[in-house]
Amino acid sequence: MLLRFFLMGLDRKAGIVLTILAILAVAVPVMTLWVPADSPFHLSVFTVSLLGKYLCFALLALALDLVWGYCGILSLGHAAFFALGGYAMGMYLMRQIGPRGVYGNPVLPDFMVFLNWKELPWYWLGFDQFWFAAIMVLVVPGALAFAFGWFAFRSRVTGVYLSIITQALTFALLLAFFRNDMGFGGNNGLTDFKDILGYDIQADTTRVALFVATVAALALSYMIASGVIASKLGKVLVALRDAESRVRFMGYDTESYKLFAWTLSACMAGVAGALYVPQVGIINPSEFAPASSIEAVIWVAVGGRGTLAGGILGAVLVNMGKSYFTGALPELWLFALGGLFVAVTLFLPKGLLGLWGQLTAKLPRRNKPSALPNAHPADQKGA
Amino acid sequence: MRRALRWLMALCVVVATSTAAHAADLRPLVQALGSGGYSGTEKALEQLSETGDTAAVPVIEALQAGDLHVRKSDNAVVIARKSGDAFALSDPLSGQALGQATAADVTRIRINNSLRRAISASLGALTLMSPDAGVRRSAADAVFKSRDANALPTLQKAIDKEQDKAVRAAMEQARAAILLTGEAASKMTDADIQSAVDTLAARGDRDALVLLNMVAGSGASDVTKKSAAAAISTVEQKLAFWAALQNLWYGLSLGSVLLLAAIGLAVTFGVMGVINMAHGEMVMIGAYTTFLVQEFFRAHAPGLFDLSILVALPAAFIVSGGVGIIIERSVIRWLYGRPLETLLATWGLSLALQQAVRSIFGPTNREVGAPSWMSGAFELGGLTITYGRLWIVIFAFAVFAALLVALKRTWFGLSIRAVTQNRPMANAMGIRTARVDALTFGLGSGIAGLAGVALSQIDNVSPNLGQGYIIDSFMVVVFGGVGNLWGTLVGALTLGSINKFLEPYAGAVLGKILVLIFIILFIQRRPRGLFALKGRAVEA
Numbered sequence: 001m002l003l004r005f006f007l008m009g010l011d012r013k014a015g016i017v018l019t020i021l022a023i024l025a026v027a028v029p030v031m032t033l034w035v036p037a038d039s040p041f042h043l044s045v046f047t048v049s050l051l052g053k054y055l056c057f058a059l060l061a062l063a064l065d066l067v068w069g070y071c072g073i074l075s076l077g078h079a080a081f082f083a084l085g086g087y088a089m090g091m092y093l094m095r096q097i098g099p100r101g102v103y104g105n106p107v108l109p110d111f112m113v114f115l116n117w118k119e120l121p122w123y124w125l126g127f128d129q130f131w132f133a134a135i136m137v138l139v140v141p142g143a144l145a146f147a148f149g150w151f152a153f154r155s156r157v158t159g160v161y162l163s164i165i166t167q168a169l170t171f172a173l174l175l176a177f178f179r180n181d182m183g184f185g186g187n188n189g190l191t192d193f194k195d196i197l198g199y200d201i202q203a204d205t206t207r208v209a210l211f212v213a214t215v216a217a218l219a220l221s222y223m224i225a226s227g228v229i230a231s232k233l234g235k236v237l238v239a240l241r242d243a244e245s246r247v248r249f250m251g252y253d254t255e256s257y258k259l260f261a262w263t264l265s266a267c268m269a270g271v272a273g274a275l276y277v278p279q280v281g282i283i284n285p286s287e288f289a290p291a292s293s294i295e296a297v298i299w300v301a302v303g304g305r306g307t308l309a310g311g312i313l314g315a316v317l318v319n320m321g322k323s324y325f326t327g328a329l330p331e332l333w334l335f336a337l338g339g340l341f342v343a344v345t346l347f348l349p350k351g352l353l354g355l356w357g358q359l360t361a362k363l364p365r366r367n368k369p370s371a372l373p374n375a376h377p378a379d380q381k382g383a
Numbered sequence: 384m385r386r387a388l389r390w391l392m393a394l395c396v397v398v399a400t401s402t403a404a405h406a407a408d409l410r411p412l413v414q415a416l417g418s419g420g421y422s423g424t425e426k427a428l429e430q431l432s433e434t435g436d437t438a439a440v441p442v443i444e445a446l447q448a449g450d451l452h453v454r455k456s457d458n459a460v461v462i463a464r465k466s467g468d469a470f471a472l473s474d475p476l477s478g479q480a481l482g483q484a485t486a487a488d489v490t491r492i493r494i495n496n497s498l499r500r501a502i503s504a505s506l507g508a509l510t511l512m513s514p515d516a517g518v519r520r521s522a523a524d525a526v527f528k529s530r531d532a533n534a535l536p537t538l539q540k541a542i543d544k545e546q547d548k549a550v551r552a553a554m555e556q557a558r559a560a561i562l563l564t565g566e567a568a569s570k571m572t573d574a575d576i577q578s579a580v581d582t583l584a585a586r587g588d589r590d591a592l593v594l595l596n597m598v599a600g601s602g603a604s605d606v607t608k609k610s611a612a613a614a615i616s617t618v619e620q621k622l623a624f625w626a627a628l629q630n631l632w633y634g635l636s637l638g639s640v641l642l643l644a645a646i647g648l649a650v651t652f653g654v655m656g657v658i659n660m661a662h663g664e665m666v667m668i669g670a671y672t673t674f675l676v677q678e679f680f681r682a683h684a685p686g687l688f689d690l691s692i693l694v695a696l697p698a699a700f701i702v703s704g705g706v707g708i709i710i711e712r713s714v715i716r717w718l719y720g721r722p723l724e725t726l727l728a729t730w731g732l733s734l735a736l737q738q739a740v741r742s743i744f745g746p747t748n749r750e751v752g753a754p755s756w757m758s759g760a761f762e763l764g765g766l767t768i769t770y771g772r773l774w775i776v777i778f779a780f781a782v783f784a785a786l787l788v789a790l791k792r793t794w795f796g797l798s799i800r801a802v803t804q805n806r807p808m809a810n811a812m813g814i815r816t817a818r819v820d821a822l823t824f825g826l827g828s829g830i831a832g833l834a835g836v837a838l839s840q841i842d843n844v845s846p847n848l849g850q851g852y853i854i855d856s857f858m859v860v861v862f863g864g865v866g867n868l869w870g871t872l873v874g875a876l877t878l879g880s881i882n883k884f885l886e887p888y889a890g891a892v893l894g895k896i897l898v899l900i901f902i903i904l905f906i907q908r909r910p911r912g913l914f915a916l917k918g919r920a921v922e923a
Contacts, residue, residue, distance in 0.1 A: 152906075154907075155910050157906055157910045158910075160723070160726075161861060163726065164857050164861050165861075165903050165906050169899075171854050179892055179893070294730050297727060298731075331742060334734045334735060334737065335734075335735050337731065337734055338732060338733070338734035339735065341727050341734070344727075345725075345727050345731075346714065
């Protein structure tokens with residue numbers, strides 16, 4: 001049953017994505033750990049962490065594409081779910097530091113000792129267990145998304161209004177996490193991690209393992225997402241994206257469908273955040289900034305909205321560009337990013353994968369109707 | 384700070400009015416300050432203050448500041464202020480410059496703690512006699528704060544002489560404060576106590592409350608305690624009333640800032656349906672235009688600096704509006720009917736504009752000055768209102784009214800509304816819709832530029848200026864209801880007031896979070912805002 005669900009979503013595109021991910025999962029550990037350092041095929045651990053970071057962003061983009069590309073919900077607050085997942089993981093990693101902190105307190109993280117707190121707040125309890133933190137990575141973003149979506153979708157808040165209140169949500173969380181009294185390290189966030197599951201977080205093998213875990217999470221999420229899209233539920237989602245009122249008049253409970261996809265997407269974003277934090281070594285409130293959510297939207301737009309694979313492609317490409325520009329030409333990065341926003345919306349409404357689709361569609365053999373969305377006029381108006 | 388200023392003013396008055404005769408009387412006493420060690424200085428100081436001559440004030444102030452020195456060559460007492468490596472000398476009474484000296488040429492007249500106390504007491508007492516009412520007033524306030532029993536005789540003399548009602552009231556309050564808290568309190572009759580308590584209650588501010596609480600808590604008689612307790616409750620009520628009013632003013636002030644920031648958005652988003660994430664950058668461009676105009680005035684016409692803001696207003700409107708029109712013609716016109724794409728494209732533009740300004744003007748804050756008619760403050764009952772804020776409130780409402788008139792009463796406004804309501808029909812009636820689009824967007828952006836001029840007065844002019852307002856502006860427009868200017872007005876003032884009333888209880892940040900949560904919940908109840916459009920427009 002479950003196997004059928006996963007196999008259902010496997011088309012040619014999915015095959016390509018999963019193959020690439022599988023190659024990465026095998027090649028990167030080999031090239032890092034077993035290829036000698038002077039070989040041209042050697043990958044440094046730094047590069048592995050960087051790639052891991054890109055793939056975490058790709059997972060976030062995948063989550064965003066699920067709601068934006070297939071339900072027409074443009075979330076300007078997805079980074080909030082990403083950051084919540086990250087904080088859940090960060091709390092676990094903080095508890096793992098134990099007495100090795102600057103103040104040497106076996107229970108309290110350094111910043112709490114610094115604030116003169118005497119005992120752990122109730123919401124930090126249980127985070128010394130990995131299984132608990134792992135559940136929280138899914139539950140916290142999921143619960144927030146469920147509550148938010150339950151209210152918003154039932155009140156039929158749609159389109160631009162929904163986008164703006166998702167932005168308000170992440171902005172409110174940004175302000176909240178900046179407060180020291182919240183007990184999440186305030187401005188500095190959580191950092192200075194030592195180990196994860198007993199392994200040194202700085203060690204090469206741990207880094208590679210984290211990378212492989214990220215690849216696996218991305219592959220699994222991709223299979224879940226494409227399974228959902230290919231199922232009957234996915235058809236309803238696409239239908240309500242294109243003409244919500246019609247779907248509702250046909251008797252479908254559109255709110256529940258949207259709520260399901262929305263919550264699933266938030267959980268995926270949470271996982272992405274949780275994998276991101278140990279690889280970059282810090283989580284702080286700036287992850288909640290509305291700008292990071294909007295940046296995630298552009299990844300999806302660059303790759304191609306409503307294609308799943310496009311989000312992954314866009315996230316990796318844009319972030320590679322970001323790494324290059326901020327290193328080599330820092331002055332120009334914002335111009336490049338800003339130009340990308342404008343150029344993609346004006347000239348590439350279907351993203352890079354859409355462009356590829358257009359090019360291949362011109363070949364006589366591939367003259368079948370495009371599977372890409374955005375075909376319906378109602379989408380352009382309502383979404 | 385204000386006291387220092389007043390004294391500085393007094394100093395000018397003193398320099399102008401003090402006659403040679405006065406100076407002749409005082410000179411031996413001033414001279415005596417420089418001899419006989421601490422006790423000699425203290426004795427001379429006492430005699431100086433006994434003269435009641437305000438010409439002695441600058442001398443004593445110099446002594447307090449440690450600027451009074453003895454010149455070794457002739458043992459004359461002089462004021463020596465450090466300028467560079469040397470000291471600039473001047474006569475303590477006439478202020479006349481006496482040339483330069485090195486540190487070795489002069490000896491500082493040193494003061495100890497007991498002298499310091501004597502100095503402040505004598506300064507307080509002396510300034511009570513000043514010919515300037517403002518100085519007497521602040522001296523009375525100083526005595527009120529210090530409650531120095533030694534000042535009582537001088538204070539009594541000053542009260543008898545005082546003509547100015549307000550100053551006399553201040554002096555009587557000071558006397559009441561000394562009487563109630565000093566040793567004299569135990570010897571006073573009930574009637575005297577009652578009148579002193581009444582005097583304090585009439586003052587009705589936080590200082591009076593502190594004093595009354597001291598009286599009520601001290602070992603005074605029951606009658607005193609009772610009357611003090613009654614006075615405390617009156618004062619507290621009065622304070623609560625003024626605090627509420629002050630909050631309302633702050634709310635109005637914040638609301639008008641929000642209104643200014645949001646009103647341009649109400650045009651581009653509300654009327655045109657374009658989500659302009661670069662709106663904040665239009666505000667920033669307006670602020671930088673103000674900076675450039677002010678630089679021009681500083682360089683070419685410093686005397687007319689007070690007018691720079693008035694020139695900056697049309698300049699900012701034109702610059703921001705022009706940038707808006709360019710953006711509309713080059714990017715936005717391809718994206719009509721696709722609000723979410725517009726959002727992304729304008730966000731990209733906002734990033735590029737920020738970086739452009741950062742590259743040209745640098746990442747640091749730029750200095751924008753306030754014209755003299757916008758600085759300072761005045762008191763209205765228990766309220767302190769700064770002129771800058773007052774002008775911004777007035778300006779916000781003026782812009783709102785002007786926009787309302789432009790949309791409802793002009794040909795241009797009619798075209799805008801026609802195009803908004805039914806584009807093909809407007810086109811068929813001969814309205815050039817494309818041009819109206821461009822001009823409408825330019826209008827919205829130009830108003831954002833005007834907001835930038837106002838905000839440059841209260842906020843840091845930096846490339847990130849706009850970022851701080853964009854989310855608030857969207858909240859205001861969405862809360863008020865898209866497509867309705869009145870909604871924007873009500874939304875801005877409501878959110879501003881809620882924010883300011885929450886602040887005392889929740890703190891600034893938590894207050895803001897609560898407002899955001901309130902908006903999120905409010906949108907659930909009324910998904911189209913406070914003043915939703917009804918009928919066909921809803922589906923458009």
